[in-house]
Amino acid sequence: MAAGPDRVTGIEHAxxxxxxxxxxxxxxxxxxxxxxxxxxxxxxxxxxxxxxxDGVPPNPGGxxxxxxxxxxxxxxxxxxxxxxxxxxxxxxxxEKPEETVMPxxxxxxxxxxxxxxxxxxxAVEARVxxxxxxxxxxxxxxxxxxxVVPEATLAQRLVRAKRKIRETGIRFTVPSSPAxxxxxxxxxxxxxYLVFNEGFAASAxxxxxxxxLCDEAIWLGRxxxxxxxxxxxxxxxxxxxxxxxxxRAARLAPDGRPVPLAEQDRALWNRTLIEExxxxxxxxLELHSPGPxxxxxxxxxxxxxxxxxESTDWPQIALLYRALARLDPSPVVEVxxxxxxxxxxxxxxxxxxxxxxxxxxxxxxYAPLHAAHGFLLDKAGDPERARGAWGRAAETSGNAAVRDExxxxxxxx
Amino acid sequence: MKYxxxxxxxxxxxxxxRITTGLRQPxxxxxxxxxxxxxxxxxxxxxxxxxLAHSETATTVRYTDGPPLITDGPYLETKxxxxxxYLVDVDDLDAALDxxxxxxxxxxxxxxxxxxxxxxxxxxxxxx
Numbered sequence: 001m002a003a004g005p006d007r008v009t010g011i012e013h014a015x016x017x018x019x020x021x022x023x024x025x026x027x028x029x030x031x032x033x034x035x036x037x038x039x040x041x042x043x044x045x046x047x048x049x050x051x052x053x054d055g056v057p058p059n060p061g062g063x064x065x066x067x068x069x070x071x072x073x074x075x076x077x078x079x080x081x082x083x084x085x086x087x088x089x090x091x092x093x094x095e096k097p098e099e100t101v102m103p104x105x106x107x108x109x110x111x112x113x114x115x116x117x118x119x120x121x122x123a124v125e126a127r128v129x130x131x132x133x134x135x136x137x138x139x140x141x142x143x144x145x146x147x148v149v150p151e152a153t154l155a156q157r158l159v160r161a162k163r164k165i166r167e168t169g170i171r172f173t174v175p176s177s178p179a180x181x182x183x184x185x186x187x188x189x190x191x192x193y194l195v196f197n198e199g200f201a202a203s204a205x206x207x208x209x210x211x212x213l214c215d216e217a218i219w220l221g222r223x224x225x226x227x228x229x230x231x232x233x234x235x236x237x238x239x240x241x242x243x244x245x246x247x248r249a250a251r252l253a254p255d256g257r258p259v260p261l262a263e264q265d266r267a268l269w270n271r272t273l274i275e276e277x278x279x280x281x282x283x284x285l286e287l288h289s290p291g292p293x294x295x296x297x298x299x300x301x302x303x304x305x306x307x308x309x310e311s312t313d314w315p316q317i318a319l320l321y322r323a324l325a326r327l328d329p330s331p332v333v334e335v336x337x338x339x340x341x342x343x344x345x346x347x348x349x350x351x352x353x354x355x356x357x358x359x360x361x362x363x364x365x366y367a368p369l370h371a372a373h374g375f376l377l378d379k380a381g382d383p384e385r386a387r388g389a390w391g392r393a394a395e396t397s398g399n400a401a402v403r404d405e406x407x408x409x410x411x412x413x
Numbered sequence: 414m415k416y417x418x419x420x421x422x423x424x425x426x427x428x429x430x431r432i433t434t435g436l437r438q439p440x441x442x443x444x445x446x447x448x449x450x451x452x453x454x455x456x457x458x459x460x461x462x463x464x465l466a467h468s469e470t471a472t473t474v475r476y477t478d479g480p481p482l483i484t485d486g487p488y489l490e491t492k493x494x495x496x497x498x499y500l501v502d503v504d505d506l507d508a509a510l511d512x513x514x515x516x517x518x519x520x521x522x523x524x525x526x527x528x529x530x531x532x533x534x535x536x537x538x539x540x541x
Contacts, residue, residue: 080439121472123485160469163430164485167466 016137019044022064023134024109026072027116028172031085033134033162035072043068085171110135111227112172118188119170126161127191129154135223136216146213147198185228189237189293192220196241200248201399214245225280235284236293242277243300246270257405262309274304295324314344331357335369338376347379367397371406387412415460415529416509418499422522423492426469433464445517453501453512461500468494493523500529 019040026036043064057063073092076083082090117130125147132138132146144154164170175181199213221238228234250268253259281297299320306312321337334357342350354373363369374389387410394406406412424432435441453459471487487494501512506528513524 079437081437120483121485126485160426163426164470167470168472 018061018064020113020135020137021061021110022068024113024172025065026068027134028109028112029069029086030072030083030089031169031171032083032166033116033130034159034166035075035083036068037134037162039068039072039075040064042071046071109172110223111174114188114224114227115174115184116165116170116172118184118191119165120183120187121168121170122161122164124191124194126157126164127187128194129157130161131191131220132195132216133158136220138216142212146210185231185234188224189233192217192224193237193241193293195220196244200244211248214241214248217241218245230287232284232287232289233291233293235280236291236295236297239277239281239284240293240297240300242273242280243297243304246273246277246304256401257408258401261303266307269304274301277301278304290323290327292324292328295320295327299324310343312343314340318344331360331363332366332368335363335366335372339372342376342379347376350376351380365396367393367402370396374410414505415500415502415531416506416512417527417529418501418509418513418516419525419527420496420498420516420518420522421493421525422496422519424467424494424496426467429467429494429496449515449517450499452515453499458501458503458508458512459499460502462498464497465495496522 022040022043023033023036026039027033030036046067047060047064051057051060073089076089077092080090082088114131114135117134118127122130128147129143132143133140138146140155140158141151144151147154175184195213196217199210199215199217218238218241221234221241224234225231225238246269247261247264249270250264250266251259259265277297278301281294281301284294285298299317302313302317302320318337318340321333321340325333325337334353338350338353338357340350341353351373354369354376357363357369358373370389370393374386374393377383377386377389390406390410391412394403394410394412397403397406422429436444450459450462453462468487468491473484473486473488475482475484499512499516501509503509503512506526509526509528513526516524518524
């Protein structure tokens with residue numbers, strides 16, 4: 001994939017990772033993301049002076065963490081307030097650097113930060129904003145631009161969320177009970193996948209694909225997997241994002257028009273991503289604990305390995321959608337299953353799967369429902385009704401590029 | 414008989430945070446609430462008192478058919494939020510209302526007085 005000028009460089013990410021690691025360690029000790037962020041900012045400012053003068057220390061991360069910790073301790077002592085997490089903070093000695101008690105770095109500080117940022121007690125938009133800000137290290141301005149909201153709105157969302165974390169005692173730790181861990185982990189995965197989907201099928205704005213968000217989500221997926229190597233669904237999520245991502249270059253025509261899966265030039269699919277995604281998926285499946293992300297990744301892998309749309313293993317895909325519907329019933333899954341059944345067993349069978357979804361009206365504003373309906377009606381030889389369905393698909397699509405393409409293809413004015 | 418004196422305010426989350434932060438500063442004035450609390454305690458009527466974080470930071474657990482659903486925000490989105498409460502143990506409602514009237518609340522704030530039920534079976538577990 002071509003790297004555009006806006007793509008995140010490795011150095012930037014390395015810097016952001018260092019920043020995120022310091023914030024994570026301080027947040028765990030302070031229970032306060034704002035205080036951790038402020039102290040880390042001071043430490044980075046101090047580094048720019050000290051390192052220019054004395055050279056970069058042998059352990060830059062350790063230097064930054066100790067410096068940030070001292071700054072935080074100073075702030076707490078000046079205010080005379082303790083923290084809920086660490087009541088002894090006021091007794092810490094900061095005048096003598098050699099006596100500063102190092103915040104013991106824990107391997108899972110980053111993970112604790114992820115769990116706090118994705119706590120289900122926070123609004124979903126707040127979870128997304130916190131995760132991108134503090135785990136991925138994006139600036140408030142970048143996140144606001146990515147989600148097409150005013151920067152002030154996003155900043156306010158972050159301020160409130162940080163306050164809620166501090167005042168309600170959300171801890172920066174990994175939940176210890178298995179039941180809590182499962183619930184909280186599913187929120188973490190949801191947040192990462194939400195970021196990916198916003199990038200992969202941008203619902204706001206004119207562009208179809210927002211590479212920056214896809215890349216951030218994959219980066220988060222890799223981080224999560226490195227922190228939770230034994231969790232099959234976390235691996236499934238990463239595999240799913242990589243496999244979807246492999247098609248990015250083929251999803252847009254040179255003139256920017258979206259290209260449906262059936263017509264994509266499969267030579268443009270990124271083999272490296274397909275191989276990596278498939279390998280991660282295979283490893284996950286060996287753990288014999290299937291879940292929605294692994295199933296979706298398995299479907300994406302079947303698409304990725306097919307030579308053409310027609311020769312895709314549609315019966316297998318239809319079965320996987322059925323398994324997915326059983327695990328996680330939703331009308332959206334039924335829409336996808338209808339297309340797969342339509343390809344496997346003929347358009348009438350597909351329309352039969354779609355009928356209850358259309359009748360329920362639950363997804364009447366969901367463009368892919370109408371697109372699937374149009375597709376199956378076309379295949380069934382009913383162009384008149386198909387055109388009506390395509391018209392509804394265009395009406396309900398929030399994405400300008402998709403809407404224009406639907407109107408053009410189906411010659412709808 | 415016990416009464417809960419529930420103190421409501423229309424202060425926004427932002428403003429409330431600013432005020433509570435200021436009050437926590439070392440050297441911040443003790444203020445009228447300290448005097449009120451001391452008076453209630455010395456009169457032997459104080460059974461408890463707490464101040465709450467702003468309702469903006471509330472988390473709500475909703476019970477439906479499936480597993481309980483956790484959502485961000487208060488049960489009711491209202492302008493007024495419950496700021497805190499005193500639990501007073503006095504002879505009758507008039508005495509409870511007297512303690513409510515003495516509260517150093519600001520104009521625009523409201524105190525709701527609610528009697529506490531006693532003799533409920535579950536309450537035995539409190540002291541067993």
